[in-house]
Amino acid sequence: MNIAFIGFGKVAFYLSKLIDGENINIITSAENRSDNTVELINKSDVEVYDTFKEAVEISDITVSLNSPSSALKVAHKYKDYCSGIYLDLNNISPETSIKISQLYDNFVDGAIIGKIDSLNPILYLAGEKAGDLLFLNDFLKVNIISNNIGDASxxxxxxxxxxxxxxxxxxxxxxxxxxxxxxxxxxxxxxxxxxxxxxxxxxxxxxxxxxxxxxxxxxxxxxxxxxxxxxxxxxxxxxxxxxx
Amino acid sequence: MNIAFIGFGKVAFYLSKLIDGENINIITSAENRSDNTVELINKSDVEVYDTFKEAVEISDITVSLNSPSSALKVAHKYKDYCSGIYLDLNNISPETSIKISQLYDNFVDGAIIGKIDSLNPILYLAGEKAGDLLFLNDFLKVNIISNNIGDASxxxxxxxxxxxxxxxxxxxxxxxxxxxxxxxxxxxxxxxxxxxxxxxxxxxxxxxxxxxxxxxxxxxxxxxxxxxxxxxxxxxxxxxxxxx
The missing domain is CATH 1.10.1040.10 (N-(1-d-carboxylethyl)-l-norvaline Dehydrogenase; domain 2)
Structure with a gap:
């Protein structure tokens, strides 16, 4: 299974360490990213593609790990390339969650709580497709809140x-x-x-x-x-x- | 040593259970007290005098255990009978502490924190004479805050x-x-x-x-x-x- 990470900051770096299964391949891109991000990518074991589009296209799950202010723009940019689940972990508002959910067939609203750098966070998920991500329980604690997009935010x-x-x-x-x-x-x-x-x-x-x-x-x-x-x-x- | 309790509500009842030393004699009075108070006195091992004046007169330490609103009146009433330490535990304001301290030579400002009914409270004391009450450490935890009257309140x-x-x-x-x-x-x-x-x-x-x-x-x-x-x-x- 391929999981594309759009963005590779601190949260992505630690998530990629946690989600370390035999059949799981985390991929990302250094396209237009800062030196800090490139350094984090180099320090990790992920596969690196030239563009995020390519990474998203071949993935079963796409995880957006950017910032609250860029979440909607990112969602627009990759909507035509994502055929699987699109999970947003950008600390967005409930309104933005709903806006993004209108762009994707399989949107999941997520929030990471707890200290990611101590590798002991909990992933809260909301949305009808949240159940498809329960396999992540093998790597970190996953809690499904409800089917309602926006509830995680x-x-x-x-x-x-x-x-x-x-x-x-x-x-x-x-x-x-x-x-x-x-x-x-x-x-x-x-x-x-x-x-x-x-x-x-x-x-x-x-x-x-x-x-x-x-x-x-x-x-x-x-x-x-x-x-x-x-x-x-x-x-x-x-x-x-x-x-x- | 005699310790007079003026007032015998729930806090006094549990304090009398805690302060249970061989040479310590807790005394009180049922003078003008409610049926509830009399019942608490009967359920305890304290010595009962006809009047609070008598109890205060023969005591080394007087403890006022009434209510914030009656603390000053009680202090006035017994000031001529108390020759030892006068400890107020009425949840009074810092201003009232200072007023009472002006009536007594050996005033100690006190506060009980924590659950008295689980018999695990801490007694906080302030005032120059607070050190004279450190022997109570044998029965419950005693913390001296400072010499400043009002600091416990x-x-x-x-x-x-x-x-x-x-x-x-x-x-x-x-x-x-x-x-x-x-x-x-x-x-x-x-x-x-x-x-x-x-x-x-x-x-x-x-x-x-x-x-x-x-x-x-x-x-x-x-x-x-x-x-x-x-x-x-x-x-x-x-x-x-x-x-x-």
């Missing part, structure tokens, strides 16, 4: 409403505790109920958020506009990140 | 800023996930990073908050007014609980 957004707002809350509370010179005690007291790793985890969340506050603020903006619900806490998190 | 408020806002966030996120029929998946996906007990803990937090939303909203109001800081997330949590 939606689930990822729902997860973000929680994790990003939690980070904003942690920033607020630890700053307040620090102001009163009680931050060490704040972590100690909470580790009683939140677990021994509360401090370590919280500081890592805070740092990750502070280091990418603009991007996380933009992601919260997308979430707020997508769900169109009365999200008091999520809106406050957006406000908190805007003021950092 | 402050720490409890800081803890609440986090836990109460987190509950509000969980209510918002799970309601949103439920709206899209993805609540099971929401818990599953988050348990990957938040721990296997994420769902159970979250539902318990949500239920506790929904069952006492008015009280928790009032507590958040106190926190917001006490800290007088730009608490965007905590204010949003207050708003969230107000709308439940």
């Amino acid at each position: 939606k689930l990822k957004l729902l997860r973000s409403t929680y994790t990003k707002s939690l980070s904003a809350l942690l920033i607020e509370c630890t700053n307040l505790a620090r102001k009163y010179c009680l931050d060490e005690e704040f972590f100690d007291i909470l580790s009683l109920t939140e677990g021994d790793d509360f401090k370590e985890k919280s500081l890592s969340r805070i740092n990750n958020t502070l280091n990418a506050s603009k991007r996380k603020k933009d992601e919260l903006e997308e979430i707020i506009s997508y769900f169109d619900d009365d999200l008091i806490m999520v809106k406050a998190a957006h406000e908190k990140l805007s003021r950092l | 402050k720490l409890k408020l800081l803890r609440s800023t986090y836990t109460k806002s987190l509950s509000a966030l969980l209510i918002e996120c799970t309601n949103l996930a439920r709206k899209y029929c993805l609540d099971e998946e929401f818990f599953d996906i988050l348990s990957l990073t938040e721990g296997d007990d994420f769902k159970e803990k979250s539902l318990s937090r949500i239920n506790n908050t929904l069952n006492a939303s008015k009280r928790k909203k009032d507590e958040l109001e106190e926190i917001i007014s006490y800290f007088d800081d730009d608490l965007i997330m905590v204010k949003a949590a207050h708003e969230k609980l107000s709308r439940l």
Whole structure:
């Protein structure tokens, strides 16, 4: 079986390591790709074609591994060459999932959760053809959510409403505790109920958020506009990140 | 050594079970107390005096175990009878701690954290005389925060800023996930990073908050007014609980 990877960044690199079956051939192309990408391709065992078109054409499954902003363009570009399943793993919005699904007969909406670089992620899938990808369970954990295109993206957004707002809350509370010179005690007291790793985890969340506050603020903006619900806490998190 | 408990509710009942040393005599009174309190006294091994005044007078340590709203009145009432340490465990505000400290020579500001009924709480203490209570370490975990009266109360408020806002966030996120029929998946996906007990803990937090939303909203109001800081997330949590 051939699996074409359109794009070969970090996620693709680790996925190609995970999906390592005897009868599985992962192929990609270095066409118009950056030096970093070419380096990742060289470090892996995948087969390299001159163009993505060729790779897609001879594949049973095509996986789009690009960026949220280029996902729709990529989907348009290869729709006439893909006869098998087209799986999008670009962190796209539920709306974009639906748009892409209209271009392909066998579209699957996917999301990778967990740390890919520790080679222990979970692949969440949605769509009527998701069941055809269950064989991937031999290589990584695969969960099928539903037949509804967009549900994998939606689930990822729902997860973000929680994790990003939690980070904003942690920033607020630890700053307040620090102001009163009680931050060490704040972590100690909470580790009683939140677990021994509360401090370590919280500081890592805070740092990750502070280091990418603009991007996380933009992601919260997308979430707020997508769900169109009365999200008091999520809106406050957006406000908190805007003021950092 | 005699320890007087002014008040004998659930916390006092479990504390009297924990502090069970050979040379320690816990005493209290049923003076003007409710039937429930009298029942708890009868179920315990404490010594019962006719009045709290007598109990306080012969004690080395007096522990006030009433309610935040009655703490100051109780402190006034017994200030002329207490010659030893006066420990307040009423969940009072930092301001009330300071007021009470002005009535007693040997005041200690305390907070009990963790589940008292599982007999595994931690006693946080602040004040110059807190060190005199370190012998309680034989019976339960005792942590001294600082010499500053009010720090135990402050720490409890800081803890609440986090836990109460987190509950509000969980209510918002799970309601949103439920709206899209993805609540099971929401818990599953988050348990990957938040721990296997994420769902159970979250539902318990949500239920506790929904069952006492008015009280928790009032507590958040106190926190917001006490800290007088730009608490965007905590204010949003207050708003969230107000709308439940």
